[in-house]
Amino acid sequence: MSRSQSHGIAGHCDAAFTLVREAMADNLADPRSVGESVAVVLDGRLVVDLWGGARDAVGTPWAQDTLVCMFSVGKAIAALAVWLLVQRGRIEIDRPVAHYWPEYAQAGKADTTVAQLLAHMAGIPGAFAAARGDAYDWAAMVRAIERQEPLWPPGSVGCYHTFTYGHLTGELVRRVDGRGIGQFVREEIARPLGVSYGFGLTPAEQARCADIVYAPSNPNLGWLTDPDTLLGRCWVPLPYGDEEDFNTARCRTAEMPAFNGHGTARAVAAIYGALAGAPLPDGTRLLDEACLDAALTEQWDAVDPLGLNYRMARGFKLSNSVTPFTGHPLSFGQNGLNGAVGFGERERRVGFCYAPNTVAPEAGPGPFVRHVCDALQASLAAL
Numbered sequence: 001m002s003r004s005q006s007h008g009i010a011g012h013c014d015a016a017f018t019l020v021r022e023a024m025a026d027n028l029a030d031p032r033s034v035g036e037s038v039a040v041v042l043d044g045r046l047v048v049d050l051w052g053g054a055r056d057a058v059g060t061p062w063a064q065d066t067l068v069c070m071f072s073v074g075k076a077i078a079a080l081a082v083w084l085l086v087q088r089g090r091i092e093i094d095r096p097v098a099h100y101w102p103e104y105a106q107a108g109k110a111d112t113t114v115a116q117l118l119a120h121m122a123g124i125p126g127a128f129a130a131a132r133g134d135a136y137d138w139a140a141m142v143r144a145i146e147r148q149e150p151l152w153p154p155g156s157v158g159c160y161h162t163f164t165y166g167h168l169t170g171e172l173v174r175r176v177d178g179r180g181i182g183q184f185v186r187e188e189i190a191r192p193l194g195v196s197y198g199f200g201l202t203p204a205e206q207a208r209c210a211d212i213v214y215a216p217s218n219p220n221l222g223w224l225t226d227p228d229t230l231l232g233r234c235w236v237p238l239p240y241g242d243e244e245d246f247n248t249a250r251c252r253t254a255e256m257p258a259f260n261g262h263g264t265a266r267a268v269a270a271i272y273g274a275l276a277g278a279p280l281p282d283g284t285r286l287l288d289e290a291c292l293d294a295a296l297t298e299q300w301d302a303v304d305p306l307g308l309n310y311r312m313a314r315g316f317k318l319s320n321s322v323t324p325f326t327g328h329p330l331s332f333g334q335n336g337l338n339g340a341v342g343f344g345e346r347e348r349r350v351g352f353c354y355a356p357n358t359v360a361p362e363a364g365p366g367p368f369v370r371h372v373c374d375a376l377q378a379s380l381a382a383l
Contacts, residue, residue: 074261
């Protein structure tokens with residue numbers, strides 16, 4: 001019996017989503033899987049909230065409050081922080097980033113707009129002046145970004161800002177609001193929804209963390225240390241392999257919003273449920289329709305210079321053949337390295353999150369997230 005099979009699935013699941021629970025059980029029966037959590041919000045109601053398996057390689061059971069790193073899922077949460085400031089009239093998306101962050105104007109970036117930054121069109125997917133280890137030092141990363149010359153004229157090429165996106169959005173938030181991105185997300189997104197999600201964990205939160213566990217011969221991680229690719233060059237500031245495995249206290253306490261957001265599946269599902277139309281507990285909307293329309297306007301659809309196939313809006317990916325989300329062409333969200341994904345759909349007012357601690361055993365999102373998302377799509381189709 002595998003360590004996953006030794007721990008049952010806990011939580012609740014409405015009868016209409018039994019297929020989602022069954023998919024999760026199938027995943028946990030696979031010896032390559034360790035632990036995972038799944039949540040679905042439908043029209044503001046938490047209809048699926050499940051967790052199971054182990055939170056680490058020694059078999060500690062996954063608990064209701066277990067936090068897990070969801071990697072790039074956090075990029076969209078960081079973008080949402082910018083959109084909240086847009087909604088409040090403190091940021092205008094067509095203004096240059098340098099209007100709010102003057103030092104950003106260096107090296108040919110004076111005219112880069114906030115809209116281009118949000119859409120992964122700023123031309124700086126990496127900050128090549130940053131040294132190994134600078135990922136943990138916010139000021140060092142910001143200085144390297146300021147010195148970085150765009151690889152293409154800003155606005156001309158869509159390229160996933162794999163490493164820099166969190167610092168770009170986070171520093172913009174800090175320059176306008178004064179709070180760091182970790183504090184802002186906790187106070188303006190997580191707290192109003194009553195959920196656990198953030199960048200930079202406290203000691204008490206670290207004690208609740210699931211460890212990231214790697215499948216043998218995992219193909220998704222080779223690019224982290226490949227200096228011969230653009231993708232690998234972008235990740236130089238994180239000393240992955242020598243010092244870092246995404247389980248260190250240093251990683252968990254740092255604010256690295258492009259790839260180290262930690263939370264529960266119900267937290268991310270609640271955020272997307274709110275974006276899909278569910279009111280906050282006080283009756284207000286997280287983002288109004290005008291801001292959400294602007295955020296979800298398609299900006300590019302291509303295989304980008306990193307070799308990644310994305311259909312991108314301003315801060316959120318849109319459904320495509322690689323990441324279909326609910327299957328609806330207007331569904332939106334963000335996936336992460338370990339197969340984690342959060343997404344929403346306004347038409348059926350759906351919020352969803354799948355959050356595992358196993359890095360997928362094959363290239364791309366992997367079989368476990370696909371199985372759960374297929375079950376969600378079938379459940380929604382049957383409603």
